Amino acid sequence: MDRNAVFGGVREGGERGVRVTRAMARAMGGVCASSKPSFKKEGKNKKKSLDKGRAVLADVTNVCRKQQNKKCSTSKSQIRGGCKKKSTNGVSNASIQVSSTQGHVRTNIAKDLSTTSTLQSHDSIVAERLEDRELVLPCVSISMRGHVMEDIDMISEELKHSDGLGIVDIDSVELKDPLIWSSYSPDIYSNICVREFERRPLADYMDELQQDITPSMRGVLIDWLVEVSEEYKLVPDTLYLTVNLIDRFLSRSLIQKQRLQLLGITCMLIASKYEEICAPPVEEFCFITDNTYTKAEVLKMESEVLNLLHFQLSVPTTKTFLRRFILAAQSSYKVSYVELDFLVNYLAELTLVEYSFLQFLPSLIAASAVLLARWTLNQSEHPWNSTMEHYTNYKMSELKTTVLALADLQLDTKGCPLNAIREKYKQQKFMSVANLPLKPVQSLFQSQV
Incomplete structure (x- = not known):
């Protein structure tokens, strides 16, 4: 997979890509070795x-x-591969081991019978002690299973009701890549919603x-x-x-x-x-x-x-939520809207430079970027529907403050001289989304009051 053609989960051709992990790289036959990026400098520009x-x-x-002009030589990564030693024992050795094992079968059976009787007597004593302490472990396990089954039934009932509300099931197997664990997505994102506070x-x-x-x-x-x-x-x-x-x-x-x-x-x-x-x-x-x-x-x-930081590197960032929120937004279109992906990622990256956006949660920034991007690209339909509200857990009224701040950031009302992100998204490979004119959003929220 060509990583350089992928950004924000979308390739240049419009095809949705899957994020390559180390395990997938090994399964694909050594991607790390074949697609290792070159860390040498590429000219004077x-x-x-x-x-x-x-x-x-x-x-x-x-x-x-004093700044030095010496370049550090790039250390080359070496892939060390080890070969497993194959067993050189013949069939004759295996037959000898089988015959010797059969000779001890009877003695082992006798030992097992004696051990079983001892364990049964020990289990009866333990059971009596447990009864005295009123500890009934099987009942606890049954109750735990009951809670799990209740949670599963609750999720299935919510999916049934969501169909009646016009909510698209973005985790259905038909709509997802088989390499993505879509059945675990609700639990994963429920977990990271808690982690973003911590x-x-x-x-x-x-x-x-x-x-x-x-x-x-x-x-x-x-x-x-x-x-x-x-x-x-x-x-x-x-x-x-x-x-x-x-x-x-x-x-x-x-x-x-x-x-x-x-x-x-x-x-x-x-x-x-x-x-x-x-x-x-x-x-x-x-x-x-x-x-x-x-x-x-x-x-x-x-x-x-x-x-x-106590080695706590597993952190839900705005990019973590963007993947799911963009998927929910794309469910409204028959064909994947590539320009939407680029514009959402552009708006989200603009917030990285601004210190004032630390007051907003990553999920709130991600939801606001999706709303603003959809409104910028198409004003003929409402940018926030029941599917978006269901998967982001945000109502449109809750996004007003963040969306307005994000719109001011896109317009560059403060005249910020830091333009690395703007220049990045002016490139043709990102469909020059940084040059798109911003549509006024104040009227959108006024219609919701």
Whole structure:
């Protein structure tokens, strides 16, 4: 599978793609070895764009150090394969073992009978003790099974009622790829809806904790990391997880501005190891900062981040919810609307740079991006229906504040100079969705009052 042609679950040709995991790569016959991305630099154009980002980062990085022009050689990943040793024993050895085993059958049966009688007497004693303590374990298991069956019946009843309300079952086997575990989707997303409350950064850590950095410095860092992710062709999940790790670390630990870029590349290194099949080596992240930081400093920072966050890397980000919400939105169309996927992902990525969007839950941002994208592309029909409300668990009135803030962000009412995401989605491979004119959304919410 060509990862470079896939973004947000949609290929350039419009075909919906499946996210490749390490297990799937092994099953497909060594995808990691054949499709390993090249971490060598591709000419001077990309180098100049990254240098521009580094110049902007001069205010928030360690400018006292002398920048070096030496390039770190990319370490080549080696795939070590081991061969299993085959047994050299012949058929004769097997026959000898069978005959010797048959000789002990009678003695083993006698031992088993004696052991069984002993166990039966022991079980009777244990049963009497359990009766004295009034512990009836079979009843507990039966009650637990009863609860499970009640939950299953409740889910099936909800699906029956949803058909009458015009809700499309996006988890049906007919509509889904067989490689996707559609039967577990409701349980998975119910779980991550709880997790997004547990593992989210503080919305006001800049005022409450940090003293040497500002929201604008954070924006400059993330805007530069967007360029880095494009340079190394990282999957979108890596970028979202990187921003989450940065904000969670800054919510708990005080940091100086000289180490802010070090924190950024370290979090991207961690996210790459977690999300990518073939992650860039540490030396590449040192080189991307013009060797401002050494390999030892990055590894030390990596240990500090992981220990502070207790190695909790399984975090539901906005991208996690986007996959399901976009699927629900696409159910309204007979043919997959590729432009909708790109526009939704563009709107969602715009929020990564803005510190003010930390006050909103990832699921709320994802739902708002889908609503705004559908309204931008088509005003002839209402962008929020019973299917969207069912799978997002948000009513349209609950999305008003976030949608209006997202619309202002798309219009760039504050004149933000950070344009890495806008330039990214002006490319033809994303159907230039960043150039689409925004439709006024205030009238949409007024009609709902």
